[in-house]
Amino acid sequence: MRIFISWVTGLSLSLCASLGQAESQWNGKSAAVVLTYDDSLNVHLDTVIPALDQRNLKGTFYITLASQGFSQRIDEWRSAAANGHELGNHTLFHPCNGQGAGRSWVSSEQDLSTWSVDRMVRHLEVANTALQAVDGKTKRTYAYPCGDMTAGGESYVDAIKPLFVGARGVVPGFPPAAQTDRYDIASHVVNGQSIEALKALVNTAIGEKGLLVFLFHGVGGEHSMNVDTETHNQLLDYLRQQQDQLWIAPMLDIAQSLP
Ligand SMILES: [Zn+2]
Numbered sequence: 679m680r681i682f683i684s685w686v687t688g689l690s691l692s693l694c695a696s697l698g699q700a701e702s703q704w705n706g707k708s709a710a711v712v713l714t715y716d717d718s719l720n721v722h723l724d725t726v727i728p729a730l731d732q733r734n735l736k737g738t739f740y741i742t743l744a745s746q747g748f749s750q751r752i753d754e755w756r757s758a759a760a761n762g763h764e765l766g767n768h769t770l771f772h773p774c775n776g777q778g779a780g781r782s783w784v785s786s787e788q789d790l791s792t793w794s795v796d797r798m799v800r801h802l803e804v805a806n807t808a809l810q811a812v813d814g815k816t817k818r819t820y821a822y823p824c825g826d827m828t829a830g831g832e833s834y835v836d837a838i839k840p841l842f843v844g845a846r847g848v849v850p851g852f853p854p855a856a857q858t859d860r861y862d863i864a865s866h867v868v869n870g871q872s873i874e875a876l877k878a879l880v881n882t883a884i885g886e887k888g889l890l891v892f893l894f895h896g897v898g899g900e901h902s903m904n905v906d907t908e909t910h911n912q913l914l915d916y917l918r919q920q921q922d923q924l925w926i927a928p929m930l931d932i933a934q935s936l937p
Pocket of ligand 1: 716717768772823824
């Protein structure tokens, strides 16, 4: 009898352990979704945040501090942060690698190929300080401008790890938690897709039990990479419908949960 009891107890313990593991991967849900919006555009304050708030969803807004969409509307960003949205770091001036095809728009001042890793780190430290002055937070995530991870031809990824809980890259994917690179988190650029295509991404994430990060710029305009307001709202509604299967949270929460 004693042997039987210990066998049953052992079985239930190991069942609990494996169930617990599966459940804890994405806060008890099948998959995780992060809504990220880059470059501190006015439409993020005017259109996106009201749409998120209406549905009780929280997003991550990657702020470029030199942009007017930030500097002219600091109190509104402060309110958004107080309401649970993350203000992520997207640098002071949005420097990108000016070398290569399609990068003639990068000014010589903001050409990362001529910067040092140390210069980039110092800029990011100042940007973190400025964001802390707005939201009071000491932890946040980062988004690589243009997805570029080098300064002066050298990777700056390791150098920024002390500054951030995680960092979003631009390579698409649906990684499970154990295979998510916290300093190159996969993301899907949204630029003109149909609502069906965006829903398909959500369904794939659920099927693969992975992380889906949306990368938005314009919503209803203000940027050449854009999604119309109606499609954006339909996506938010679809996410709400699937919420029993999805952990929808700011990048900071997701990054902090990664192993
Ligand atoms: Zn950007």
